[in-house]
Amino acid sequence: xxxxxxxxxxxxxxxxxxxxxxxxxxxxxxxxxxxxxxxxxxxxxxxxxxxxxxxxxxxxxxxxxxxxxxxxxxxxxxxxxxxxxxxxxxxxxxxxxxxxxxxxxxxxxxxxxxxxxxxxxxxxxxxxxxxxxxxxxxxxxxxxxxxxxxxxxxxxxxxxxxxxxxxxxxxxxxxxxxxxxxxxxxxxxx
Amino acid sequence: xxxxxxxxxxxxxxxxxxxxxxxxxxxxxxxxxxxxxxxxxxxxxxxxxxxxxxxxxxxxxxxxxxxxxxxxxxxxxxxxxxxxxxxxxxxxxxxxxxxxxxxxxxxxxxxxxxxxxxxxxxxxxxxxxxxxxxxxxxxxxxxxxxxxxxxxxxxxxxxxxxxxxxxxxxxxxxxxxxxxxxxxxxxxxx
DNA sequence: AGATAGTACGAACGGTCGTGCTTTAACATA
DNA sequence: TATGTTAAAGCACGACCGTTCGTACTATCT
Numbered sequence: 001x002x003x004x005x006x007x008x009x010x011x012x013x014x015x016x017x018x019x020x021x022x023x024x025x026x027x028x029x030x031x032x033x034x035x036x037x038x039x040x041x042x043x044x045x046x047x048x049x050x051x052x053x054x055x056x057x058x059x060x061x062x063x064x065x066x067x068x069x070x071x072x073x074x075x076x077x078x079x080x081x082x083x084x085x086x087x088x089x090x091x092x093x094x095x096x097x098x099x100x101x102x103x104x105x106x107x108x109x110x111x112x113x114x115x116x117x118x119x120x121x122x123x124x125x126x127x128x129x130x131x132x133x134x135x136x137x138x139x140x141x142x143x144x145x146x147x148x149x150x151x152x153x154x155x156x157x158x159x160x161x162x163x164x165x166x167x168x169x170x171x172x173x174x175x176x177x178x179x180x181x182x183x184x185x186x187x188x189x190x
Numbered sequence: 191x192x193x194x195x196x197x198x199x200x201x202x203x204x205x206x207x208x209x210x211x212x213x214x215x216x217x218x219x220x221x222x223x224x225x226x227x228x229x230x231x232x233x234x235x236x237x238x239x240x241x242x243x244x245x246x247x248x249x250x251x252x253x254x255x256x257x258x259x260x261x262x263x264x265x266x267x268x269x270x271x272x273x274x275x276x277x278x279x280x281x282x283x284x285x286x287x288x289x290x291x292x293x294x295x296x297x298x299x300x301x302x303x304x305x306x307x308x309x310x311x312x313x314x315x316x317x318x319x320x321x322x323x324x325x326x327x328x329x330x331x332x333x334x335x336x337x338x339x340x341x342x343x344x345x346x347x348x349x350x351x352x353x354x355x356x357x358x359x360x361x362x363x364x365x366x367x368x369x370x371x372x373x374x375x376x377x378x379x380x
Numbered sequence: 381a382g383a384t385a386g387t388a389c390g391a392a393c394g395g396t397c398g399t400g401c402t403t404t405a406a407c408a409t410a
Numbered sequence: 411t412a413t414g415t416t417a418a419a420g421c422a423c424g425a426c427c428g429t430t431c432g433t434a435c436t437a438t439c440t
Contacts, residue, residue, distance in 0.1 A: 156342030
């Protein structure tokens with residue numbers, strides 16, 4: 001429960017702005033009660049990142065793993081957008097916030113976030129590769145480029161949705177994702 | 191000088207993480223010396239956002255205003271990518287960092303950052319509109335969608351460049367921008 | 381029954397935060 | 411030369427930070 005609250009709070013206050021006192025108050029226990037479970041604040045932060053990964057895997061990744069190839073690629077984007085739209089976390093995607101906060105500050109925290117980010121990109125790339133091998137995407141598709149584009153679209157939707165409280169950007173992102181995939185689709189005339 | 195240093199520091203530590211003491215030390219004066227110029231910390235933060243806007247206008251916007259239409263659209267993206275690639279600010283784009291930090295925290299700071307973000311999107315949209323009226327882009331182009339796509343690409347490049355210290359993502363973003371624009375270009379066969 | 385480990389508490393520590401107040405030094409104007 | 415303005419320093423305050431400590435209560439296992 002501590003860690004789930006920490007994940008939620010961290011998307012609003014930031015991983016650094018999240019103080020042990022506020023976290024304890026928000027759960028209803030004392031600071032010492034929190035501290036009994038972790039050796040230091042960094043220890044808590046690392047555990048928070050791991051918990052966020054588990055949540056992300058359940059909510060975003062798992063639904064997409066039920067299918068393969070192009071459909072998996074579509075579902076990865078779609079479940080990410082739903083995960084943002086449903087306000088699963090109050091501050092939007094945990095890793096988008098963490099990456100922006102830790103990007104310029106080297107250390108174990110940054111490494112772990114960067115590693116999770118790479119895993120996510122690989123998920124997109126692998127799905128695209130399978131889609132190509134099945135003829136669902138054109139053989140000359142630049143996989144790294146397509147993964148970069150799709151990730152950019154959904155992450156930008158996350159940022160704009162949180163900043164402007166505007167649900168229409170999610171719809172726009174859905175259109176953009178569909179468009180980006182359509183462009184890489186084999187020409188039916190051939 | 192205080193404000194320029196504040197902009198630089200804020201991209202690394204965050205607008206909230208930037209403390210008056212650290213700022214003063216980093217300039218070489220005392221806390222009181224900084225405080226003599228501002229009524230409160232929020233006052234300083236607001237002034238910092240305005241200074242960042244001025245810098246952004248000089249470095250990214252101004253070079254693009256020298257030309258019109260499609261070429262302006264291209265230059266807006268290109269000068270943004272250069273602004274990130276050159277490490278003009280150590281933590282990448284100031285507004286990308288600020289938007290992510292303040293997105294879930296209402297207040298005057300968030301409003302000002304959101305307003306600057308809207309101005310930037312309008313800059314992209316207006317340039318695209320002119321490009322359409324000149325026949326440089328297809329008449330049925332969805333301007334809001336194109337602006338969303340281009341912004342997503344350059345902002346994602348910023349985040350990935352900072353997080354992974356990988357210059358190749360800038361090249362990938364350049365390709366993605368060129369691709370997105372090419373897709374919206376009139377069919378030469380017609 | 382008694383030792384052990386896990387969980388939570390309240391109090392306190394050194395440090396840093398934002399913010400005031402008072403004083404010093406520099407400089408422009410008369 | 412005298413005066414007023416202003417940037418900066420120095421100091422002190424209350425609040426909050428992460429962290430540590432001593433102390434309970436509650437299970438589990440011997």
